Amino acid sequence: MLKFTKSFTAVTLATAAIAASAQDMNNRSDLFNQDPSNSSSTSNTSNNANMGDATTPAGLPRKMVITNGQVSELGAASVRNNNGAYGNYGDGRQRGQAGSRDAQGRPNNGMQNRDWNNRGYNDRDNQFEQEPSEFQKFVAESTGKMLPIFGSEFFANTPSTFAPISNAPIPSEYPLGPGDELMIRGWGTVDIDYRATIDRNGTISIPTIGNVPLAGVKAGDAQNVIRAAVGRLYKGVTVNVTFGQLRAITVYVVGQANRPGTYTVSSLSTLVTALFASGGPNANGSMRHVQVKRNGKVAAELDLYSFIAKGDKSADIKLQDGDTIYIPSAGGFVALTGKVNAPAVYELRSRSDTIESLLDVAGGLPVVADPRRAFLERVDPSRNHPRSVEEFALEGQGLKRALKNGDVLNITSITPAFANAVVLRGNVDQSVRAPFKDGMRVSDLIPNREYLISRKSTRRQNDVVAEAGIKVLSARDVGRNSIDRVSLSENERDTRLQAESIAASIGGLIDQINWDYAVIERVNRTDLSVKLIPFNLGKVFTNPNGPDNVQLQPGDTVTIFSQDDVAVPMEKRQVFVRIEGEVNVPGVYQMTAGDTLQTLMAKAGGPTASAYLFGTGFYREEVRREQQANLQRAADRLDAQIRTEQSTQLANIRAMASADAAAAAAQLEAERRLAEERITRFRNLKPTGRIAFALEPKERSFANLPQVTLQNGDRLVVPSKPAFVHVFGAVNVEASPLWRANSRVKDYLKLAGTTVDADIDNVFVLRVDGTVVSSDSQGWFFGKIGGLEVMPGDTIVVPEKLDKTTFWSAFTKGARDWTQILANLGLGAAAIKTLRD
Secondary structure (H helix, E strand, C coil), rough: CCCHHHHHHHHHHHHHHHHHHHHCCCHHCCCCCCHHHHCCCCCCCCCCCCCCCCCCCCCCCCEEEECCCEEEEECCCEECCCCECCCCCCCCCCCCCCEEECCCCCCCCCCCCCCCCCCEEECCCEEEEECCCHHHHHHHHHHHHCEECCCCHHHHCCCCCCCCCCCCCCCCEEEEECCCCCEEEEEECCEEEEECCCCCCCCECCCEEEEEEEECEEEHHHHHHHHHHHHHCCEEEEEEEEEEECCCCEEEEEECCCCCCEEEEEEECCCHHHHHHHHHHHCEEEECEEEEEEEEEEEEEEEHHHHHHHHCCCCCEEEECCCCECEEEEEEEEEEECCCCCEEEEEEECCCCCCHHHHHHHCCCCCCEEEEEEEEEEECCCEEEEEEEEEEECCHHHHCEECCCEEEEEEEEEECCCCCCCEEEECCCCCCCEECCCCHHHEEEEEEEEHHHHHHHHHHHHHHHHHHHHHHHHHHHCCCCHHHHHHHHHHHHHHHHHHHHHHHCCCCCCCCEEEEEEEEEEECCCCCEEEEEEEEEHHHHHCCCCCCEEECCCCCCCEECCCCCCEEEEEEEEEEEEEEEECCCCEEECCCCCEEEHHHHHHCCCEECCCCCCHHHEECCCCCCHHHHHHHHHHHHHHHHHHHHHHHHHHHHHCHHHHHHHHHHHHHHHHHHHHHHHHHHHHHCCCEECCCCCCCCCCCHHHHHHEEECCCEEEEEECCCEEEEEEEEEECCECCCCCCCCCCCHHHHHHHHHHCEEEECCCCCEEECEECCCCCHHHCCCCCCCCCECCCCCEEEECCCCCCHHHHHHHHHHHHHHHHHHHHHCCCCCCHHHHHH
């Protein structure tokens, strides 16, 4: 009995062990019924490629993980992917890149059968350059303008690729089909991270779950279908479905297309996007009857004008695989030119198209168009004279006129004339076009004198504040440290420059009005003649009831002049003159007509005891401008003479032997460069406008100044008596020795010492009054120029000798003559030194 009991117990234990082993094997094949609380428990597995070799600690069940190409248990150290390689399979898998290139390196763009050698294709810009149609050329000959075909700019720049897209939102009603990719993710009792592509049978296959049919299922229902398939085997699983790469479809573009052929586009593509991919219709293709043919029938017909002009996409259908897009030839073209919002060549949709319907597509007429005058040019090949033109108004029946193939409609602009306006212009605050009123006079157009302050005058008044601000800033910042003084020096320099302009601008804040003369221009509409009606502007304000307050008419133009626009007599001008230097009260004085230098000296309080009459300088802007013009003419003459001389020397060089010619050419080139450099310096000289008085050097009485009538802007500078005499040129030491009474030129030349190249015979003296004294002017007395008495401030110039007898050397030798010219131009010693350096 004891033996039987032991045997029964052994059999029972063995049976239990076998059952436990079977249950363990069942759990390995389907881990659905494990305790969710143990779902996080994991165990280390070996690196064996066989999944069945993985082990876990006893009592810890595994959690199922479903990914592409594998079914694993959570906690596995490594898994093997489809290619047999180990590693984690993420979302970064390699994919074919859209937009590949062909054998010539051109972009493929996901399109096949492209005619890349088409004459109109631009490789550089990846766009199609359309050849003008015959009608476009005809319109260009008729109007002088090459009008585009309306809507062609919509297809001007195609994108670089039309490969199937993966990032566009998917409509919920989109039917799934073979080639669409889904990304399935699930979590709960089982983890799912799986990419599936619908195969040609319309199904996807998920490991451990099986096949799920999806062909024809709407995108919005796909998640519910897959959740139901997973739920049949696993409970408590949350499923999320998104979409990856969508399937591509093939469509055909035929007819009058820019780039007919076979196109691979996204399954989400519509008729418009496919047309965009193909470049749209060509110059003879129709934009108003684009058809989609499906299964031998016309599935849709699109009028691109409705879409481009009004945004109507009601006829834009989604394409299906195998659809054919047919672009027929256009039924006819007309041209809209002139004042229209969109001048272009337009296609006629039918024979019933009217001017009104076409203008509706073109966006109507701009406000500047004149609907009263439109010209319609029509072509009728059946007539002896095929071309004719009609004129009519774009209103009522005119807008209802039917258009025919070949018509050119020209809409004119309104006449920009004002029927009820008068114009004020010239030296006024602002030019205006004012409305005309019955009985309107000049005083109504110019109510007061302030209307005659020009904008330039106002700006000058505003600039006075800015100039004053700079000056105050410089004075205020004097006490800053040395670092600030570096920047302050810039301000001080600006202040000195401003001081010059401020002194010169006094009295010129407002442009002086010509009160004696203003004019009205009146156009006679009958014979188109112009009549000028002058009037006294000043009397308009002093006597408003007088005849000068002219009654205006519509279309009149009133012009106001300043004294600079039309020069007035000197006695009617305001005269502001500046006097500086050694006078008791220097400043800017307002003078009257006929005032002279003596009057100015009297207003300034007379000269001081230190005043030097012989060195007094008188400057006038009008003279400066004349001197500048004469200087440029002299420079032009000198330049032309030098070039002529050089051409002659060059011709002589060509007749020389080669060795001598090379040396002479080198010397000529050096002389040419030197001449050009000095001519440039000569041109850059700035005349001062100084007028020489030619007083006796020892004259002391300012009452003997010339009786010069003053002009606005004149400047009188009375210097103090200089203590030095200047000597430069071919001397050993260019210096400024002290002036000594009764000293002669030869005395100062001994002090400075002349060089061996000094041209003693041609020494000249530039007087402080601006005149020049040379040996020729002195004669033979007192040893030519050497015996000339030198006055304080005089400049003695010693030129150099030159051996070459070229024109340039002759010019240099005759420097005293040119110095006389320069002195007459008011340039002075600084100009001579500039030329010499």
